[in-house]
């Protein structure tokens with residue numbers, strides 16, 4: 001087996017004379033529609049910090065509703081009332097009194113464990129399997145995820161039936177509260193091959209158990225996403241309210257049907273580098289075509305209270321038009337993409353659904369008009385508003401946008417781009433370069449070529465993803481962040497480079513030399529620069 | 544078409560479909576609107592909107608159907624749809640008594656919150672599952688009478704009863720329009736062109752004849768995959 005060598009640098013020049021030239025970052029834009037984000041920026045390292053809701057007193061949704069002009073003040077007042085009442089509308093339902101007895105007292109672990117012998121009669125989980133802690137299949141899963149309330153009540157388990165895992169939930173809750181009692185917070189446990197990572201939020205505790213390639217921070221990031229997915233379904237306001245009323249509430253009742261969004265989010269995070277990078281991928285399109293699409297939206301969806309309008313095709317962003325004052329966070333965009341990917345029902349008809357974007361405003365719902373614009377259900381249009389009564393207005397907008405896109409071949413261009421695949425690494429004409437991820441920081445967008453040999457099989461793709469996780473984790477190491485990492489592994493050579501403007505992770509064949517690699521990277525940056533108008537959305541369109 | 548074009552009036556009515564998770568609301572609507580059944584139909588998120596056009600008596604009836612989600616977390620959205628509805632289809636699954644009890648909750652909620660006249664139609668779906676029947680026909684029928692609702696047993700799978708249920712609802716809507724002046728129904732003067740986009744309102748609309756007539760019998764917005 002080949003040896004592993006590496007070089008770390010905080011200087012940009014290479015001792016061998018070759019130089020990485022820090023030029024303007026390709027895909028850079030001062031006018032981004034997404035909130036620029038650093039990897040890991042989203043993770044609050046201090047998990048027990050005051051709950052996020054405090055930052056959002058009143059919330060953005062409230063703000064937008066209030067902005068409405070003065071003549072409409074009366075109406076606004078009413079609207080606000082509606083909003084408020086909408087929030088308090090959430091029915092917790094009269095739960096049968098049976099499970100009132102099963103309060104897990106934090107101090108009384110023995111009692112909690114006792115409980116485990118009589119699993120509660122909560123709603124049946126959608127992923128019932130006979131797997132429990134003793135089944136070999138369950139034990140061999142690479143990543144487990146558990147979510148439970150701070151009273152120890154199971155909320156979600158990625159594998160197996162929560163009710164059968166009650167003991168385990170009890171133990172995890174006991175661990176968390178035991179350490180909390182001593183005024184400390186549990187963050188992670190490393191046990192042999194396994195890494196246990198804890199994310200503690202008000203009312204909810206999330207635990208990830210991994211024996212894969214992800215680092216503690218990366219698992220923490222995944223847990224943060226899952227927590228946001230829960231908020232996206234319920235809002236922080238109703239989560240607070242539910243647990244205030246009944247500390248022992250079985251949240252699965254409210255999440256029933258939403259487990260599949262948690263499942264699909266987890267699967268997506270294991271294959272899609274966008275989560276790792278905190279960036280989204282755009283559908284490659286000629287900038288004139290993309291402008292035409294954005295203009296169709298601006299012209300035909302100029303509707304009061306419409307906050308964001310976006311178009312998504314095959315998990316890639318086609319365009320985004322936003323209200324002038326507001327930006328979309330890539331994390332929220334990932335939540336939207338996950339919703340579109342996981343919910344088949346949008347393909348049957350125009351839909352109207354509440355969705356909370358936790359980074360935008362975790363305290364309330366936006367209302368989403370969701371529809372596909374083409375027969376094959378490839379191009380999805382999402383209109384996000386604060387006006388719960390505007391379905392028919394938005395439906396009209398959708399029709400007009402659709403008409404225009406048909407007339408000017410916009411849908412055709414999208415479907416051509418989807419069919420053609422993105423681009424081949426061959427197009428970059430750089431020998432020895434096998435694959436790369438390039439993130440433009442200012443726009444929170446990334447690009448990467450198609451997966452080609454040798455990364456065609458699933459195990460190979462997983463291995464490649466693991467290499468990126470490794471490279472990413474080393475570069476963003478909390479204790480020792482790096483600017484450049486050159487790593488020679490047994491099967492490939494890796495180069496990671498982070499500047500103010502971009503993050504680049506490149507994978508070479510094993511025989512590449514350092515000067516060659518550096519030369520290749522400079523060529524690659526030039527290539528991306530040439531293609532930047534097609535690969536990135538560089539201007540930000542507003543209503 | 545036996546009626547003379549010129550005498551046709553257009554009636555637009557909102558129909559809301561309510562009922563527990565998984566009773567087959569979407570399947571029933573898709574069977575009616577799209578004429579098919581798919582085993583792979585997935586749970587509704589929020590609500591889906593369908594339209595269906597039919598000619599009945601001397602009316603061109605356009606039904607705007609809101610197919611709501613039965614999942615608990617969407618329960619609080621329901622008022623948004625039923626508040627403006629002219630008819631409500633209350634769907635349960637004949638093989639689940641719980642789903643039948645849920646109907647009673649829906650009915651009392653409607654009674655509390657809706658003050659305009661509304662056509663109620665009780666729908667016992669999955670009647671192909673005779674072996675697993677938990678709700679008897681007569682119990683359901685008696686209940687329907689007690690709340691003054693229409694009643695049908697249907698199967699989206701076998702295509703029984705669905706066409707009829709919607710047809711009778713449409714008839715009752717016409718009757719409601721013709722007989723009830725205070726029903727909150729709108730009559731649009733024939734001399735004013737009716738602009739749909741300006742009237743996404745709650746009521747049944749009647750528009751004069753001679754308007755653009757669509758040949759398409761039904762359309763579900765979006766695509767049919």
Ligand SMILES: Nc1nc2c(ncn2[C@@H]2O[C@H](COP(=O)(O)OP(=O)(O)OP(=O)(O)O)[C@@H](O)[C@H]2O)c(=O)[nH]1
Pocket residue numbers: 562563564565566567568569570571581582583584585586587588611612613614668669670671672697698699700701
């Ligand atoms: N045997 C039988 N199965 C049916 C019938 N109608 C629907 N189903 C099945 O019941 C399940 C649920 O159907 P849906 O139409 O999604 O139910 P829904 O009421 O719309 O569910 P939500 O959208 O979650 O509220 C699906 O598996 C359907 O195939 C029927 O008439 N007979």
Ligand SMILES: [Mg+2]
Pocket residue numbers: 568569570585586587610611612613
């Ligand atoms: Mg449905």
